[in-house]
Amino acid sequence: MKLLSRRLLHAVLLLLAISFLSFALLQLAPGDYFDEMRLNPQISAQTIEGIRAQYGLDRSLPVRYAFWLFSVLQGKLGFSLSSGMPVGPLLWVRARNTLLLTSTATFLAWALALPIGIWNATKKGKWTDRVTSLATSTLLTIPELLIFLCLLLVAARTGWFPSGGMISPGADGLNALGKAKDLACHLLLPAAGLAMVMMPALIRHIRAAMIEALESPFVRAARGHGIPRVRILFRYALPVAANPLISLAGLSVATLLSASLLVEMILSWPGLGALMVEAILARDVYVVIGVVMLSSMFLIAGNLFADLLLFASDPRIRVE
């Protein structure tokens, strides 16, 4: 409990620091949302100043930061100028979509990588192992961009999958089951792409961790006692190998989020990453800050969750 509260406090402090830095950075940046309006001869300078004053953009930096913090407490996270509404509601929808995509992809990747990794560890050096290691190293060298573009090409050529978006235009009229099916259809390609990006590293780490566990003396002793192979594998070796894998899961959230940004852009999944790029192009500062905050929150939450899992699974850490 003490550990958890300390970690939570740390996370909050970290988020505060990130928010202040990104706020300062983006507020000091040259150019703003009104640049385009200034070019328009029909809008006078006074009007623009008026709008700026209305949104409090003419105040000093600390004042604006204080206002922003207050609106974070209200769940609004500032005001999006380009869509004319508070950032909060805009973000929640997108965050939900990103979360749906990334969690599906994570599930897919682990569900495939675990059996493959364990299988290869038990058959170390056999041809299946070599083929898999060749496949993973090839997959590692393919730029993520290319994987996603190829998926888009598959969708475009075969027409089996929708080539972007999240919901079909006519989906409103469907019943709950039909809606779920429609969503699953749209989800499949981006999730598969993300899983393909994650899997090679996962398989390699799972294999390495399992091999290390299987070659340790206590497993040899267990084998000497005549304990069945399957029991050794899952009851003895896997819990030992789980330790580095859980840390890996926490760390891989960062890669996952970055890859998800790209997949959202290419396969037009309406998630946080897509929102971020739109906001940058529209110079919508508060949305950018919101996305940055939310993405780092995901990352910190992922690491925290991994630590808690580690705490639960590894008695050595609990003793410390």
Place this chain on the structure above:
Amino acid sequence: MKRWHKLGAGVVFLAAFHCLILFAGFFAPYSYTSRDRRLPFAPPTRLHFFDESGKFHARPFVYDIKDDPAHFGAYLTDTGRRFPIRVFVFGAPYRVAGPFSARVHLFGVDDPGRIFLMGTDAFGRDQFSRFLYGGQISLLAGLIAAFLAISLGMLVGGIAGFYGGWIDNALMRSGELFLALPWLYLLFAVRAALPLQIDSTQVFLLLVAVMGLIGWARPARLIRGVVLSAKERNFVVAARGFGASDSYLLLRHIIPQTGGVVLTQLVLLIPQYILAEVTLTFLGLGVGEPMPSWGTLLASLQQYFILSSYWWMFLPALILMPLFLAYYSAADALQERLKSVSL
């Protein structure tokens, strides 16, 4: 022995590839802006050794291509006109190493023949030439950004590890800020702070600076770890006992010990930063036209009809694979060597 062999093959490939990019003007048959409006989206030109009658030619040649009157946007090869490939031909002028300009190209065909090894884009520009010139942007961005990140990491990690105490604490805590953000999001956030429309050179410099400045935290952590153990080694303690100054200890004894980790990290970071530049430019936030970068070459694939009809537009991305493979395997070999040295 075997390890060195493995490292050698990767390094030779990397050296060759970088030479190709460095002397893009010489290896590219055309300049990156030269367009041929007759030939938008021409497929890669086929090299022939045998002509129509089956006669063998030692010097490969290409056929002329022209519009297919029956299909809009398709091309026919005109077997009536052969253009042998010549080496060391004179063509569009280019710059070598800044001030020197030259006109000799490695290969080319006589006008009005055209040789497009990787096809052409919407403006009839040679994709192969643009790929080589684009490498000058993308590779250079990756290299400089990685150097920048590593040198910053070395500075911060070295100071943090060497002095310890509150300096160490402060530096590593501020590093955590950078690690707590998914790095592509961080890169985008910083990109958001820069003006959208500025000229290509400025964008390039800003991009490289940004990529280098936000990536120092991870190498700094690793280097700090090495420095922590390095400063406790007997010869360092002895040197300190003889009255060596801090800066002497750092530069003469401690930094050299981090060499292995630094080199490995550098080799790992370069492909990452190349990809970062490609990604940013792909999404329209990087270097713009007419300067080619690998990101600009791929960006056209965002258009649906290009994606589905012109397969050769994928070629630039495919060529990146052996490049990354070489970098990763070099990093692997370095890492293994590092392990065997430290054991």
